[in-house]
Every structure is written in structure tokens, then in C-alpha cells.
Amino acid sequence: MTVDALPSPVRPSSGARLAVYPGSFDPIHNGHVDIILRGARLFDRIVVAVSRNAEKAPLFSVEERIELMREVFRDQPNVEVEAFDGLLVDYARHKHASVIVRGLRAVSDFEFEFQMALMNRRLSPEIETVFMMPAERYTYTSSRLVKEVFSLGGVVNGLVPEAVEGRLREKRSGGQA
Numbered sequence: 001m002t003v004d005a006l007p008s009p010v011r012p013s014s015g016a017r018l019a020v021y022p023g024s025f026d027p028i029h030n031g032h033v034d035i036i037l038r039g040a041r042l043f044d045r046i047v048v049a050v051s052r053n054a055e056k057a058p059l060f061s062v063e064e065r066i067e068l069m070r071e072v073f074r075d076q077p078n079v080e081v082e083a084f085d086g087l088l089v090d091y092a093r094h095k096h097a098s099v100i101v102r103g104l105r106a107v108s109d110f111e112f113e114f115q116m117a118l119m120n121r122r123l124s125p126e127i128e129t130v131f132m133m134p135a136e137r138y139t140y141t142s143s144r145l146v147k148e149v150f151s152l153g154g155v156v157n158g159l160v161p162e163a164v165e166g167r168l169r170e171k172r173s174g175g176q177a
């Protein structure tokens, strides 16, 4: 065949196939949960990696987001949650991950995701980005919209895990949402 030679994929010594799913998850919503559960079926382990670089004025601290996600996935032993900073590919390499998972909601996500995936490939050719689509009912869900709807008194039931809804209510009664 006449395709370019590809670098060998990264594998931890155990041989397990590990994927990293990065994002800000402020807060996690059911679109994220859908992608994580799909990833957990495809890969031996999936690490949900909360970026410390991302937002300037988050609603939930990185530690709160991690705590919430660990609660949501407490019955999924192959889903791990942790924070990372710096370059995603450096973090993925450090974890011995062979795959970066990203979710695609709509065509509007594509351009940004395409640029990121190709830049990450340039930085680290041995790591592949895999795109996954959520169930149709989550294609319009985003953390930004969830926060906005909730802060204006709208119902977010069914869009976020129950634990998140509870924490949003606590924030609101504390005057923060």
C-alpha cells in the first residue's frame, strides 16, 4: 500500500487502551455523560480530564466539577476523573493515552474541533482524536446554556445529572446562580 507510515499508537505497559476526554465541564451535562458512556464501552479506560486553563469566571471550581463527576460515575470503574493543565497532548502522553475523545453536537462544532485535532496531531502524531456523536436529544445541550436557563429560572431536569441539578440549586440559594 502507498499510504504514509503511521507512528505506533501509545499503549501503557498493561496493553490497555486508554482514552482522554478533555473539556471544561462547568458543569457536566447529559451530552457529556452520553459521550463518556459511549467511550467507556469502546476503550478499556476513559479519563475525563478537566482543564484548569479554560474559563476565567467558572460557576464551579475545578475541584467541585471533579467531585460532581466522580459522584456521577461512581458505578463505572473504567471512568476516571482528574484535572490537567498545560498542553493536552503532553497530558495524554503522560497518561499513555492513545486516543483523545471529543463530542460533536452539530456542524457548528466541526471547524474548531477540526483545527484542534489537526494541531494536536501535529504536536503528537501517535495520538488519534476520535469524534463521537451523542444521542439526538442532547445535541443542543451545552454547559453555557444549562447555566443560563437555570439562572433565569428554567427547568434543567433531564439535561443534567441529578447531582448537578442539586448543586445548581445550592449555588442559587447561596446567591451564586
Ligand code: ADP
Pocket: 022, 023, 024, 025, 026, 030, 031, 032, 035, 101, 102, 103, 104, 105, 109, 133, 134, 138, 139, 140, 141, 142, 143, 144
Ligand atoms: P460545553 O461546550 O458544554 O461547555 P465542554 O467545553 O466542556 O462543554 O466540552 C467538552 C467536550 O464535550 C467537547 O468535545 C464538546 O464538543 C463536547 N460536548 C459538549 N456538549 C456536548 C453535547 N451536548 N453532546 C456531545 N458532545 C458535547
